């Protein structure tokens with residue numbers, strides 16, 4: 001099996017240092033095993049993506065020294081199947097929606113946020129349920145295809161089975177999809193396909209074998225695994241959720257600090273090898289102890305990029321010294 005990972009930026013804002021760490025790890029994971037890297041622009045929500053942010057994705061990746069085998073030709077390649085807004089992908093998402101809504105896997109929902117808030121106290125929120133926003137308790141579950149209105153959202157009918165995943169970084173993780181996440185919206189009332197459906201269909205169609213991303217999405221992976229099963233994907237990807245970058249005090253990095261924007265660093269003329277070395281020290285702490293700068297390609301001689309295991313929710317990163 002050839003390893004295939006993807007760099008999957010969402011152009012709804014500037015990319016930050018956390019994205020750079022994810023991309024670097026995904027890239028190293030594939031390259032170290034002689035695999036391939038796919039670039040996918042996750043602009044399924046066209047109301048939130050902007051052309052200048054898409055342009056910046058290409059410039060930032062080039063600046064970091066990351067390359068890929070498959071992906072859009074460039075920022076203006078709107079027809080690429082590696083761009084979620086392309087007509088080809090949109091038709092694919094629609095096809096699944098039509099199939100699943102007609103078969104009863106999806107049901108129409110017209111609940112407002114206020115409805116969700118009203119219902120929420122009826123359930124016991126535990127642990128990571130907080131990561132999923134207001135859980136849906138199934139107010140519209142009795143509804144069917146025949147009483148749907150054009151402005152309805154569509155939710156997936158989840159089963160009540162407990163879910164277990166074996167993450168390549170975090171280890172075993174268990175969760176109850178139905179009580180902790182609740183039936184998710186797969187198509188919004190405005191007709192936009194939800195992230196969860198788009199990303200799973202993309203991973204399936206693009207033959208992605210490994211998904212590398214931050215620990216904040218670990219819970220939703222239980223939903224993604226379920227979606228792959230519904231799609232009859234008999235070779236679903238394996239998942240690697242890395243700890244999130246944090247500062248000296250263990251606080252998670254946030255976009256509010258301007259210096260974290262890759263575009264900001266690039267435009268200030270910073271040498272990207274400084275950042276790559278800083279990020280890579282989290283992966284190769286001994287080999288890079290004395291290194292100040294390096295390129296992604298130079299890291300390929302250092303072996304597998306996975307020395308850290310266990311639930312390291314925040315990885316300290318001293319950006320101040322860059």
Ligand SMILES: [Zn+2]
Pocket residue numbers: 108109110111138139140
């Ligand atoms: Zn509803």
